[in-house]
Amino acid sequence: MTVDATLTQAATPPGATTTPPSGAARPTGAAPPRDDAARRAELAAFLRSRRERITPEQVGLPRGARRRTPGLRREEVAHLGAVGVTWYTWLEQGRDIHVSPQVLDAVARALLLDRAERSHLFALAGAVDPVPGKECTGVPRALRQVLDQLAPFPAVIQNSRFDILAYNSTYGQLMCDLDALPEEDRNCMWLAFTHPQWRASVVDLDATMRVMAAKFRASMAEHVAEPAWKALVARLTEASPEFREIWAQHEVVRPISSVKLFRHPRVGVLELTATSLWTGPNPGPKLISYTPVDETSRERLEQLEQLALVPA
Incomplete structure (x- = not known):
């Protein structure tokens, strides 16, 4: 299944909303605050960098003969974390979506993040870690x-x-x-x-x-x-x-x-x-x-x- 095909399946993927974290919708056509946009861009770049460093073999996936993507594909991260491909794609694209701590926890585990990286992920997402101080072991x-x-x-x-x-x-x-x-x-x-x-x-x-x-x-x-x-x-x-x-x-x-x-x-x-x-x-x-x-x-x-x- 390609990402484009998945994006047509639902307007809002599970675990995400298109309203700000506070739940108050912005007026139609209003631009998001500049710091929020910068934070989402940094989060997107961070997720891409973590995804690209992981080899398929590290997480028990076959490499295949036609792989061009460095590291894992987006749909592979979504599968490993049991989250929607659409949602994860939007997150890497820096879309204005609100994510739950549970989904961030799943992504952290799928990307094999250590404590420092996990803390950075939750800080960029503006969320509270549900298991602070715990090591994301990253052992598939x-x-x-x-x-x-x-x-x-x-x-x-x-x-x-x-x-x-x-x-x-x-x-x-x-x-x-x-x-x-x-x-x-x-x-x-x-x-x-x-x-x-x-x-x-x-x-x-x-x-x-x-x-x-x-x-x-x-x-x-x-x-x-x-x-x-x-x-x-x-x-x-x-x-x-x-x-x-x-x-x-x-x-x-x-x-x-x-x-x-x-x-x-x-x-x-x-x-x-x-x-x-x-x-x-x-x-x-x-x-x-x-x-x-x-x-x-x-x-x-x-x-x-x-x-x-x-x-x-």
Whole structure:
């Protein structure tokens, strides 16, 4: 179905109205306020830029042989967000329409927006985010299926802030019971510096904390003004003397693959190689998989998978 054909189906798509957000219609022929027009133009440009950066493969769609559009097509974004193609097209065209927070939330998820981008979207649309402070994880179902298929190898998707966006059953039990943690605590930096069971599972904890803090600082160089990054640093600074000491040294390091040792209370020590695969524009979210170095670690991963499926 083409966009032009869809535009003939309805005068006003679901989730949108052609009146100002206040509900008061302007006199016939009146021009919209200049700042509103500028804001809608900026919103349209922002949506186009986010759509064009996403590859079909990232969201589980076939590329096809005749694709000319960079990134996703408008109708693909509408389909992923379960919103009307007409409505999304009008939004990208800067039309004078009023959008609901629920529809903006769907678009944010379809476009894989992070916290900063999501906040920017709602600000441009003049709407209140229904889930403020929540990370729009942007992990499509197809990628979650990849995580599940990697078991018994532990696998996780993280962003550059070390937030845990998705994980398979084995990773969920590797260092602690992740399912039992509140979402705001599912961050590897926070867990490495504050969570007793997580810390006990890391064989070389001191070196691990220093490398993680250095990677975090290197990544933060591009996000120093973002509230979520500053809030995590403030939270760690308050909670952990170790973090305060390490953070004050201003060390930086780029991400590298490495062999890691974990000590699980029920299956023993596991020696695993960590490999990172970027799922989007670097340094965006990445999939980290852990493969066994030896046969003993492979057998213990299989035991861990069974424990994850039938926890004690």
